[in-house]
Amino acid sequence: MNRMLIIAASSDLSISYLESIKNDELDIDVIVRDSSRIPENILSIIDEIHEFDLNDLESLYKFISTSKYSQIIFFQGIDIIKPFQLYNINDISQTFNVNVLSIILLINILISKKYLLKEASIVIISSISGVTKGTPGHVLYSSSKAALIGLVKSLSLELSRRNIRINCISPGLIETESLFAKNNQILSNEEKLAYDSKYPLGIGKLDSLNGTIKFLLGTSSKWITGQNLIVDGGNSNV
Amino acid sequence: MKNQDELINALKDVFEDIDTSSFDLKTEFKNNDEWDSMTALSLITIIDQEFGKSISGEKIKELNTIEELILFINE
Numbered sequence: 001m002n003r004m005l006i007i008a009a010s011s012d013l014s015i016s017y018l019e020s021i022k023n024d025e026l027d028i029d030v031i032v033r034d035s036s037r038i039p040e041n042i043l044s045i046i047d048e049i050h051e052f053d054l055n056d057l058e059s060l061y062k063f064i065s066t067s068k069y070s071q072i073i074f075f076q077g078i079d080i081i082k083p084f085q086l087y088n089i090n091d092i093s094q095t096f097n098v099n100v101l102s103i104i105l106l107i108n109i110l111i112s113k114k115y116l117l118k119e120a121s122i123v124i125i126s127s128i129s130g131v132t133k134g135t136p137g138h139v140l141y142s143s144s145k146a147a148l149i150g151l152v153k154s155l156s157l158e159l160s161r162r163n164i165r166i167n168c169i170s171p172g173l174i175e176t177e178s179l180f181a182k183n184n185q186i187l188s189n190e191e192k193l194a195y196d197s198k199y200p201l202g203i204g205k206l207d208s209l210n211g212t213i214k215f216l217l218g219t220s221s222k223w224i225t226g227q228n229l230i231v232d233g234g235n236s237n238v
Numbered sequence: 239m240k241n242q243d244e245l246i247n248a249l250k251d252v253f254e255d256i257d258t259s260s261f262d263l264k265t266e267f268k269n270n271d272e273w274d275s276m277t278a279l280s281l282i283t284i285i286d287q288e289f290g291k292s293i294s295g296e297k298i299k300e301l302n303t304i305e306e307l308i309l310f311i312n313e
Contacts (some may be wrong), residue, residue: 081279081283082279082280082283083276083279083280083283085251086251086280086283086284086287136275136276136279137276137279
C-alpha cells in the first residue's frame with residue numbers, strides 16, 4: 001500500500017488535494033503548523049500528524065517518522081508583498097526558510113534516514129512567477145520559487161539511481177482564500193478583471209492542480225523526473 | 239495633529255526622488271510624477287509597518303491629501 005507525506009497540509013491547495021483522494025487506498029501522514037486548521041472531514045483520513053513551524057529549521061531537523069513513503073508533496077509557499085527595498089531581514093529569511101530551505105532540509109532527512117521507498121515520487125509546488133512571469137511586489141516569492149526548479153533538476157539525477165523521481169509543478173494564479181485576502185488589500189476590481197484576460201482558461205480553481213499532482217505522484221509518469229510542469233490555463237502563451 | 243510628523247517622515251521611504259521635506263497637511267500625495275502602483279504598495283506597507291493599520295488600494299484611491307491620510311490612520 002502507498003504511504004503519502006503531505007507538507008504544509010493546511011494550505012488551501014493541500015486541502016483540495018486531500019478532498020480529491022479521500023476515498024483512495026492510501027495511508028496519509030502530514031506535516032502542518034497547526035492541525036486545528038485542517039477541517040474535520042479531512043482530519044479523519046490522516047494517519048499521523050507532525051506539527052512543525054516550517055520557519056523553524058532547527059526544530060524541523062528533528063523530524064522522525066515510523067513510516068516509509070512512496071509519495072511526497074510540498075505545498076508550502078508564503079508571499080510577503082512589498083516593494084523590494086522595504087523587505088527586512090525577517091521577511092527575507094522567513095520566505096526562504098519556508099519556501100526553500102524547509103524543503104531541502106526535509107528531503108535531506110527523508111533520504112538520509114531512509115524514509116523514501118524505492119520508486120517514490122516527490123512533487124514540489126513552485127510557481128509561474130519563478131519561471132515565466134515576473135511580478136512587482138513579489139520578488140522574494142519569485143526568487144524562492146525559482147530556486148525549487150534548480151533543486152529538482154540536479155537532485156533528480158542523484159535520486160534516479162534508486163528510481164526515485166522528483167518534479168515541480170508551476171501553477172498560474174489560483175483563487176485561494178489567501179489570494180483574496182491579499183487582493184482585497186491591493187488589487188482593485190479593474191485589476192482583477194485584467195488578470196482574468198491573461199488566463200485563456202480562466203484563473204485557476206482550488207482543484208485545478210489535483211489531476212497533475214496525482215499524475216506526477218503515480219506510476220503513469222514513471223519516465224518523468226527533474227521536470228517543471230507549467231499548469232497555468234494558458235497564461236504563459238498570452 | 240497626532241501622527242502628522244511621523245507620517246510625513248515615513249513618506250521619505252515611499253518616494254525615492256521627490257523631496258518630501260516640504261510636504262504638509264494640504265499636500266496631495268498622489269499628485270506627482272512618482273506616484274504609481276509601486277509607490278501605492280510602498281504606502282500600504284509603510285502604513286502597516288509604522289502604524290499597524292491596514293489600508294486597501296481602494297481606500298487610497300479615495301484619499302487625496304496628507305491630512306485625509308492621517309485622519310484615516312487616526313480613525
